[in-house]
Amino acid sequence: MRHLRLASCGSTNDEAKRRLGEGLVPPFLVSTAEQTAGRGREGRSWSHPKGNFAGSFALTPPQLLKDEPGLASLLSGLSVIEALQHFGASEADLQVKWPNDVLLAERKVAGILAEMVSKSEEIAFVIGIGVNLVQPPREARFPAAAVFSKDSAPDEAAFGDMLAEKLLQSMAFAQENGSAALRSRFKARAWRIGQSIAIGSGQGAASGLFEDIDPHGRILLRLADGSFRTISAGDVSHG
Incomplete structure (x- = not known):
């Protein structure tokens, strides 16, 4: 996937949508070392301490996600977990918290903002993902943590490339196997399901x-x- 790495920007979702409007064809990733106006669900701000990952993935969704866009955040959460596992994060402690968070030992380490963008008859998803690779934000609505120490953390750009790979694999899985199979994967990782x-x-x-x-x-x-x-x-x- 093409990766546009920026030194600084306001919101990576806005940057990705701007590039879609200018005709850049998905899939592509816009990530940044510094994000000054990141946002989460319902317009909430998203803090971006140095060394963490902030990026937005512009993707052409499979038909399943066009029909059921509510599944996009669930699929993205699973992809974040798989990318973190690739770099050595503990599989046993990682969970997805409905609808759009990832937890490590019950503390938030990632947030997701999935938006649908229409241009003419084409539909794209812009999926913004922030991951606390090395430090949690100072202020958080939900208890937060970092996944790695500074010595063991992956490079943010390398993490983005791996997450892009996992997202594309998850979309292919969803299209090939359907909603029930995707939801089964989600429920196996879902925080407090059955409680x-x-x-x-x-x-x-x-x-x-x-x-x-x-x-x-x-x-x-x-x-x-x-x-x-x-x-x-x-x-x-x-x-």
Whole structure:
């Protein structure tokens, strides 16, 4: 995958979308050593301490993701885990936290922002990913950690290249094997699946048992009265 490495930028997602608008054909990666206006879900800021990875992947999605864009963040979280494992991170301690985070020993180490971009009749995904390779942000909504020590961390650009490879492999897997197979892979890594959780979202607060992930990438929550509720986005915490 073509990799555009910048010294500094505001938001890598914005940079990737700008290049798409100028006619650059995906797949490509825009990453940066310094990101001054990174953002996460719902417009939240994303801190980028020196030595961490910040990049956005412009990808032509397989038909499955065009039909079910909610699966993009889940697929991306699994790809982050595989890239971290390639560089020696502990497999046992890595989990994906629905809808768009990666945890190491229950502390956040990566965040994902997946956006769909349409140009004429073409559809692309811009998937922004930030990974705490060497240090966590000073302020975080959820307990955060770094994956590696400074002595053992991969180079940010090399990590981006490996993550690009894993993303392309995950997209091929999704297209070849379908939603059920992708969701099965996600559930094997999902934080607190089968346990009580609380979710705050635009649909209102709810708590219950994290029962499943539906074909659209939404949480299926079993409430105390035995009924079910599907939630498409929100902040998940211990129930």
